Amino acid sequence: MTADPRPSLLVIDDDFAFNRVLVGALDQRGFDAYGATDPEAAIELARDHAPEFIVLDLNLAGESGLRLIRPLLEMSPDARILVLTGYASIATAVDAVKLGATQYLAKPADVDAIIRALHAEDVVFADAAPEAPMSVDRLEWEHIQRVLAEHEGNISATARALKMHRRTLQRKLGRPPTAA
Structure with a gap:
């Protein structure tokens, strides 16, 4: 029996419905996708599956998802991490990249945009800049x-x-x- 040739992907988002839908959509697009809705489950799944790709929500139940970047990279040093957020800003995008994320994308983002971002070589901050000044x-x-x-x-x-x-x-x- 051979190993699954599909790249492994971990979705970490505390919105259960969004997480489930995104995992299903990415699975249909050729990824071996898993979902976690809290940091503990995310660390356990990363340990068990060593994902090649990680989609990480910036806000996990009021806590910063950025704090998971280092432990995730310790378990999967070559993983490409996409920080996905509804609260995009240049400051958090820069912080995410400094911590080791390879990409940053503002919600709402469709599955094609997520896949393109996961494979992109250069970080694009265009989606991180709000069109109107922040309150x-x-x-x-x-x-x-x-x-x-x-x-x-x-x-x-x-x-x-x-x-x-x-x-x-x-x-x-x-x-x-x-x-x-």
Whole structure:
């Protein structure tokens, strides 16, 4: 019996329905696709399957998905990681690439755009720049996500760095801004 010649792909997104649909669509497009909706399941699947490709949501239940990039690359050093987000910004795109992601794409993105991004050699930031200026709430959210990633998801350390009460930070993380 020979191994499956299809490239393995891990989708990490906390939106169960989106995750399931994307896994199914990528499976139909020739990938051996798996889905995880939380960081623990993602690490376990990465350990078990050593994916060649990873689609990682930036916001996983109020936590930064960026903190998963390093552990995922430790298990699959050659994996190509695409950070997919509904909260795109140049700052988070740069952070993602610095951490080891190979691509960054704003939602909504169709399956063809995701596949093109997974195979692209150069990072394209065009999709990361918003067409309209971000609201103050959005700018605050992006800054919090960036500091949270710098502190590897540690909410207490992030709150101290932001000079903010921990409960205030948790409340802000529980209410992401609207996409506009």
